[in-house]
Amino acid sequence: xxxxxxxxxxxxxxxxxxxxxxxxxxxxxxxxxxxxxxxxxxxxxxxxxxxxxxxxxxxxxxxxxxxxxxxxxxxxxxxxxxxxxxxxxxxxxxxxxxxxxxxxxxxxxxxxxxxxxxxxxxxxxxxxxxxxxxxxxxxxxxxxxxxxxxxxxxxxxxxxxxxxxxxxxxxxxxxxxxxxxxxxxxxxxxxxxxxxxxxxxxxxxxxxxxxxxxx
Numbered sequence: 001x002x003x004x005x006x007x008x009x010x011x012x013x014x015x016x017x018x019x020x021x022x023x024x025x026x027x028x029x030x031x032x033x034x035x036x037x038x039x040x041x042x043x044x045x046x047x048x049x050x051x052x053x054x055x056x057x058x059x060x061x062x063x064x065x066x067x068x069x070x071x072x073x074x075x076x077x078x079x080x081x082x083x084x085x086x087x088x089x090x091x092x093x094x095x096x097x098x099x100x101x102x103x104x105x106x107x108x109x110x111x112x113x114x115x116x117x118x119x120x121x122x123x124x125x126x127x128x129x130x131x132x133x134x135x136x137x138x139x140x141x142x143x144x145x146x147x148x149x150x151x152x153x154x155x156x157x158x159x160x161x162x163x164x165x166x167x168x169x170x171x172x173x174x175x176x177x178x179x180x181x182x183x184x185x186x187x188x189x190x191x192x193x194x195x196x197x198x199x200x201x202x203x204x205x206x207x208x209x210x211x212x213x214x215x
Contacts, residue, residue, distance in 0.1 A: 016054045016064070019044050023065035024072065028106045033116035033179075037061070059123050066124075066131035069110055076102060077135055081142035088152040089202050095143060096170055096194040099136075103174045111171070112179035137163050152206055166201050170194065 026035055026043035037058040041048050055061040080098060083091040103111075111132060118128035140163040147153050153162070173193050176182040 012054075017068070019046055019051065019054055020061075020064035020068040021072070023061055024068040024110075027062075027065055027069065027113040028109050030109070032109055032113035035062075035113070035117075040065075062117055062124055063127040063131075066114065066127050070131040070135055073107070073135070077139040080136070080139035083143050083146050088147050088150075088206055089198065091143065091147065092166065092198045092201060093195070095140065095166075096198055099167070099170055100174060100190060100194060103178065108174055108178045112175065137167055140167055147206075154207060157205065162205050165205070166197070169197050 022044040023035075023040050026032060026040055029035075029043075031039065035043075037048065037051075040058075040061055041051060044051065051061055055064055076098075080095060083095075086094065099107075114128035114132045118125040137160070141159040144153060144157075144159050144162050144166075148155065148157055148159065173188060173190060176186070177188055177190060182188065
């Protein structure tokens with residue numbers, strides 16, 4: 001029986017997924033930020049014409065790589081989104097450590113590559129935000145939503161504002177020390193910074209009981 005008009009062979013989708021994952025792996029490498037179409041051709045082991053067949057062009061391949069990286073990171077985002085039974089201060093301390101651990105295991109390289117490819121680009125910028133940056137922020141939003149429902153955050157708190165204020169300083173510090181090699185010219189104690197950020201965040205955003213626990 002023939003496929004309905006306009007549908008693709010399942011083998012096409014599987015091959016496309018494999019190629020996108022290979023491209024995502026290339027973005028995780030030391031040259032990910034400078035990855036060219038030629039280098040991605042080499043990383044995937046496919047020809048340029050094959051990649052054009054599956055993705056259309058270089059930009060389409062990068063978007064697919066961002067998407068593949070997002071899908072690979074989904075289980076870790078689920079962990080970030082769920083604080084379990086942890087109290088607010090302990091939960092955010094673990095969240096900060098989890099971000100730092102992920103950063104050291106390749107997330108930092110991927111985020112840096114996303115910024116290099118996405119900054120100022122009308123297609124790759126939104127793709128980076130949608131697939132790599134916002135998912136982390138949204139996972140923190142979900143975590144904070146649990147704490148708000150428990151009464152550890154004010155009922156009227158804007159979870160997106162809160163999540164951005166938690167994640168942004170940590171991302172900047174990790175990028176400063178890592179991809180920008182700030183550790184060689186302006187070293188920072190990242191553990192002490194994270195602890196200070198958690199204290200400031202809990203005291204600034206939490207209800208009185210959570211603030212007392214953070215001191």
